[in-house]
Amino acid sequence: MKKQEVICYIAMVIISLFVLVPIILITIGTFTPRLELYKWPRGLIPSRFTSDSFISFAQSYGVMNGLKNSITVAVLTVIFSLLIGIPAGYSLSRFKFKGKSLFTVGVLTTRMFPIAILAVPLVKIYMGLGIYDSILGVAFIHTIFAFPFAILISHSIFASVPGELEEAAMVLGCSRLGAFRRTTLPLVAPGIAAIAIFAFIISWNEVFAATLLTLHNRTLPALIVARLEATTLDFLFASAFFMLVPCLVFIFIIRKRLLRMWGIILR
């Protein structure tokens, strides 16, 4: 091995540890007996591993409801983002039309705004619409986060499937919709699954807007923020671990597409 390679590997190990160690620590913390978290001196590895914190977190008031809300909001966000994003992405990739560049610029400007801050004026609008403190309201603002990504990513996924496939199917006897269903759709399905996961993660993680737009129907992150000042470490650790796990699973599923998806968003 060359000297430069050794340096590269050392750097990679250090950076990997920087990323991984905190995640390992929170995992240890979650499964440490509650009282040991407050003991001094205490060791890195607890005397025994227990899922007490985890269970008591899951059983505390509002958590299951928050979980239900979080999942509902995330699923709605996925559905809305796909319903809005896929047709638009398809349109951008297959047609030339007037206002196309204006539309693209509009989509891109959304990422130049701290969108979460829009939650403030939305409070007023939602009150007028009667969707303040509702699952649907949160899902809508999360969709605003997710749908530009859905448009840009699906645009590039569709662009990677040659339009000639659809044309060939049409010449051979398909209608426009039939051609899409039989050729493009099966080919883009994995990419669309990745978009769905992405939208899910965005919604599942979002704190600011969810906190501002709800009072009782809190999502999990909003619930934790509301409880911050009156809670214990074990509750927090367990909550973090609880929210972390599905994200780790999801990111593992889409790991191969991660780079390509982000590469698209930046252009």
Place this chain on the structure above:
Amino acid sequence: MSPKRQSLLPFFLILPAVIFFLIFFALPLISGIQTAFTTPEGELTLANFEKIYGKSFIKAVFNTLSLVAIIIPIQLALALVIALLVNTRLFGTSKFLFICAIPIALSEIVAGIIWLSIFTEKGYLNVMLHTLGFLKQPTIYLSYEKPATLFMTIALTEIWRATAIVMLIILPGLQMIHKDYFDTADIFGASRLQKLRYVTLPMLKPTIRTSLIIRTVLAFQMFAPVLVLAGRAFPVLASETYRIQFFTRNIHLAAAYALIIMVISTAFVLFYMRSLRTRWSA
């Protein structure tokens, strides 16, 4: 497939997106501006801005901007290092890339709690220092008496959480630079550093600009790590907006705050756009 129907199809397909954009993006934007400049009775006023202007506002602006000033250059440099390491394509770089990308899937609040478990009084930092024999009694890091320490822990949390975002923007940009440019530089005898200085960085400029815009905008809505680690001891713009909204219940004040965040962040975006313009690409 009549010619008319065909020409309307693309518009029909983007229609949901346009409607959604108008209702949930343009409308709140306009309504926010309007709310910020009116009293609850609906009169035009600047009083909202006068009311929020005070010690805590100045502190919040100062804190936010100093976080931006510290976090973003470090993240950019770190992201570039990670991207360059991944691009060496040594054995194991794909796993390394995956590890570095993990934080992108983590919530702000999860990141805050993770680092709380390290910096809290009986947290893992003190535990490790104790185990190694550096200290007997736990040091307190997260206290309103130590704004510098608070600042550092928040900055560290953000660097840990959001470098992945920058890296995942930089890396594809780096991989888009054609190998021929590096080969050309090699032929002329450029050293590694010279290649970085004269080939990589200039060609990455548009990518860097994009990552700066996205990252800075996100920094202005940063909120949860601050609340978790510092509570009210370290006000930033977003957390102050939240506090005003929830504790004064005055939506006009909150809207004024939100508008200020929008204006500052837009100013940053415009600054990046102007100062990092390239002649050879958009």
Place this chain on the structure above:
Amino acid sequence: MAEVRLENVCKSFGDVKAVDNISLHVKDGEFIVLLGPSGCGKTTTLRCVAGLEHVDEGKIFIDEKDVTDLPPAQRGLSMVFQSYAVFPHMTVFDNIAFGLKLRKTPADQIKERVKEVASLVQIEDLIDRYPYQLSGGQRQRVALARALAVEPKVLLLDEPLSNLDAALRLQMRAELKLLQKKSKVTTLYVTHDQVEAMSMGDRIAIIRNGSLEQVDTPERVFNHPENTFVGNFIGSPPMNMLECDVVEGGSIAIGNFTYKLPESVVKAIRKTKTSRVILGIRPKNITITKEKRKNAFMAKIGVIEPIGEELVVNLTVDGKLLRVIASPSQDLRMGEKVWLTPDSRKIHIFDKKTGKNLL
């Protein structure tokens, strides 16, 4: 089997007129090649016939039936695309069977038909593979089999050979032609390669800027180009074009020399009363001699390019470049002054203003 008729077809994209008033009659069983430089509108014309583009004006008939407003599926045709458009998520069998399935053909008949066309294009061994396991040439055959499986009335081919390497292209050219002759399917074939067009087409339709320049047999297109564009476009190296003034007594002026034209040519020029013409002559139809001949003009030899059995000799006459194909046995040198004699039976005279062939 069917005829295809285009009547005054127009198609624009924004301000660009891709197809500008094209009328074309393709006879039953004919192999017609649409030839032109890239961006000339030949592919758009083909896509209009397919129904993938809707024409702005004009009508398209297949077998006397107006198909102008019909979707591609109802036109009874097949198409092979430049990229082949073989479905990557289907096996070769499913690709070929695709059109048949849509037509609700019974399964056993599909099997039989797929086998039949697969053997026709010699891919019967590949039937269970996926496209990524195939070479470019094999994919091309799959696309062709898929197009033929539905027994189309009209077969459309859009530069089908352009993605193949040179050797394979030569082989497929012959096979395609044979296949077309056997199946007798009316075929429209788009290409920018004049050699392909000359060797395959029953007739060639030359298109420029969206308009038809000439529709004729390969022999006619080569020997009787209707205008300077066709003369220039067909043949390699291209036809020499010399601008000259008509002088008294049935001659034209080439630099300081006068070239006496045959009587029939003189008559044709007189009819148009034009005074400035373009003399077109193919590189093969000029003889180089070292000594002066009657009705010859002098030129200076420039670069000499050997191309195997022959030489392409670049010469300058009156400051203009001329190419002549000569035999290597002639001892020619750069810088030498020689005499050129055009074969008076093979010359073309074009009107300078309109570019039209006057003969």
